[in-house]
Amino acid sequence: MIPKDATTTELTRDVAIIGAGPSGLTAAYRLQQAGHTVAVIEARERVGGRTWSNHIDGAFLEIGGQWVSPDQTALISLISELGLKTFSRYRDGENLYRDPNGTMHRYTGDMFPANEKTQQEMVRLIEKLDALAAEIGAQQPWAHPKARELDTISFHHWLRTQSDDEEACNNIGLFIAGGMLTKPAHAFSALQAVLMAASAGSFSNLVDEDFILDKRVVGGMQSVSLALAQKVGAENIILGHPARVLRWQEPGEYPVRVEAEAFSEDGVASPADNVIVRAKYVVVAVPPNLYSRVHFVPALDRRQHQMHQHQSLGLVIKVHAVYPTPFWRDKGLSGTCFAANNLVQEIYDNTNYDPQTDQEESRGTLVGFVSDEAADKMFTISAEERKARILDSMAQMLGEETKNPIVYYESDWGAEEWTRGAYAASYDLGGLHRYGADQLTPVGPIYWSCSDIASDGYQHVDGAVRMGEKTAATLDAKLK
Numbered sequence: 001m002i003p004k005d006a007t008t009t010e011l012t013r014d015v016a017i018i019g020a021g022p023s024g025l026t027a028a029y030r031l032q033q034a035g036h037t038v039a040v041i042e043a044r045e046r047v048g049g050r051t052w053s054n055h056i057d058g059a060f061l062e063i064g065g066q067w068v069s070p071d072q073t074a075l076i077s078l079i080s081e082l083g084l085k086t087f088s089r090y091r092d093g094e095n096l097y098r099d100p101n102g103t104m105h106r107y108t109g110d111m112f113p114a115n116e117k118t119q120q121e122m123v124r125l126i127e128k129l130d131a132l133a134a135e136i137g138a139q140q141p142w143a144h145p146k147a148r149e150l151d152t153i154s155f156h157h158w159l160r161t162q163s164d165d166e167e168a169c170n171n172i173g174l175f176i177a178g179g180m181l182t183k184p185a186h187a188f189s190a191l192q193a194v195l196m197a198a199s200a201g202s203f204s205n206l207v208d209e210d211f212i213l214d215k216r217v218v219g220g221m222q223s224v225s226l227a228l229a230q231k232v233g234a235e236n237i238i239l240g241h242p243a244r245v246l247r248w249q250e251p252g253e254y255p256v257r258v259e260a261e262a263f264s265e266d267g268v269a270s271p272a273d274n275v276i277v278r279a280k281y282v283v284v285a286v287p288p289n290l291y292s293r294v295h296f297v298p299a300l301d302r303r304q305h306q307m308h309q310h311q312s313l314g315l316v317i318k319v320h321a322v323y324p325t326p327f328w329r330d331k332g333l334s335g336t337c338f339a340a341n342n343l344v345q346e347i348y349d350n351t352n353y354d355p356q357t358d359q360e361e362s363r364g365t366l367v368g369f370v371s372d373e374a375a376d377k378m379f380t381i382s383a384e385e386r387k388a389r390i391l392d393s394m395a396q397m398l399g400e401e402t403k404n405p406i407v408y409y410e411s412d413w414g415a416e417e418w419t420r421g422a423y424a425a426s427y428d429l430g431g432l433h434r435y436g437a438d439q440l441t442p443v444g445p446i447y448w449s450c451s452d453i454a455s456d457g458y459q460h461v462d463g464a465v466r467m468g469e470k471t472a473a474t475l476d477a478k479l480k
């Protein structure tokens with residue numbers, strides 16, 4: 001127990017919310033709109049969680065989540081409600097595909113220019129996955145009659161039961177493995193892949209980068225959380241205070257007592273500034289891999305303890321490289337590159353829209369991704385060597401100029417104590433059908449809310465918003 005001394009602040013609210021990411025802040029805002037009082041407790045000294053924009057060496061970078069797709073209607077409505085604007089990703093010109101032999105191909109449209117047989121196989125696999133996503137859906141994939149069968153085979157092996165074309169399997173695998181769950185395709189099940197596809201509307205939507213990476217928020221995705229925080233009010237948001245203890249069976253009208261420690265991100269504890277929030281309900285709006293960082297009193301039950309150990313975040317390095325101009329456009333290239341066998345498997349033009357001048361920045365920005373096992377290897381070498389290897393890999397696709405950015409930065413969410421990976425959590429092999437039905441079950445006054453347990457918008461900011469709204473609606477009904 002965190003000792004209560006003379007200066008510890010004690011707040012009493014209808015709902016305590018742990019985590020000031022998009023999910024926790026959406027829940028807080030909707031609850032307030034419904035007339036309830038809230039306090040949001042956040043470990044970091046900023047809001048936004050896995051969405052975070054910052055200026056690095058003079059360049060504006062979206063270090064975390066950024067893209068919005070047309071199916072993400074909860075997020076799109078919220079953006080407009082908050083008075084924020086979006087802009088389209090640059091997509092003129094030809095894309096590049098590097099085949100397994102290292103040969104570069106220019107192409108347009110959403111089908112990689114592989115040989116005819118591989119293309120046919122890819123189309124067949126996409127149709128198969130679209131059909132499964134439509135049949136199983138994102139709401140209760142664990143309840144489908146095929147759930148166990150699909151959840152006990154890895155996506156890697158499932159693809160190879162469907163096709164003997166290795167290039168087609170690797171290309172299709174990329175969209176879910178490196179591209180979304182950021183785990184090797186042997187580490188998660190075919191059912192988890194189907195959930196990923198269904199949550200985005202279809203597998204075809206994931207394959208179509210013009211759909212899934214459609215728009216960005218002017219000023220960065222973190223603006224959504226910053227705007228929500230402004231609505232909720234600074235007096236109701238406690239930054240730099242990890243929730244350490246959650247008591248949920250206290251006597252009286254307020255069964256919840258959250259004890260939050262004043263503990264800065266650089267490791268300085270200020271015990272005199274500890275905060276205690278007493279509440280009727282609590283929303284735990286942090287990814288499931290962090291639930292066990294909180295000491296629950298009394299302890300959660302066996303099922304919860306087991307379930308949380310089967311959900312883990314993937315790992316990806318989001319690489320930002322800024323150049324004096326978007327030089328690739330002069331070559332008629334969009335900046336979009338795919339190479340399933342490369343260190344950097346995906347690259348996109350990530351040039352910013354400047355809200356001050358209301359036009360695109362003159363500097364060009366590329367963003368690339370190094371996923372799962374390749375990311376593991378990169379973190380065993382020095383920062384200089386890693387940068388050289390990553391830029392080499394990008395230059396293999398976009399040319400020598402790529403090797404000389406004026407700003408270079410790697411988003412490393414695996415090293416962030418209050419996230420521990422990217423982009424979001426997924427179950428290990430067999431976990432989704434075994435535990436999925438219980439992932440949203442409240443425990444007494446404790447409710448769970450984050451993108452990692454969303455159905456529509458799963459793994460995305462949209463899912464975080466949907467979960468925040470759903471949890472707020474449930475608690476509003478209970479509080480009335």
Ligand SMILES: Cc1cc2nc3c(=O)[nH]c(=O)nc-3n(C[C@H](O)[C@H](O)[C@H](O)COP(=O)(O)OP(=O)(O)OC[C@H]3O[C@@H](n4cnc5c(N)ncnc54)[C@H](O)[C@@H]3O)c2cc1C
Nearest residue numbers: 019021022023043049050065066067243418450451460461
């Ligand atoms: C590199 C990267 C790229 C991404 N790209 C996209 C994209 O392009 N589009 C998209 O839609 N999504 C993207 N995502 C995913 C998206 O950012 C997340 O799905 C979303 O931010 C999840 O929101 P959340 O509120 O559920 O959780 P989070 O954003 O993780 O917020 C949880 C909050 O809880 C806090 N917290 C944790 N433990 C405690 C504790 N004990 N006490 C108090 N506070 C605590 C954390 O500090 C954090 O602020 C990306 C993510 C990353 C990392």
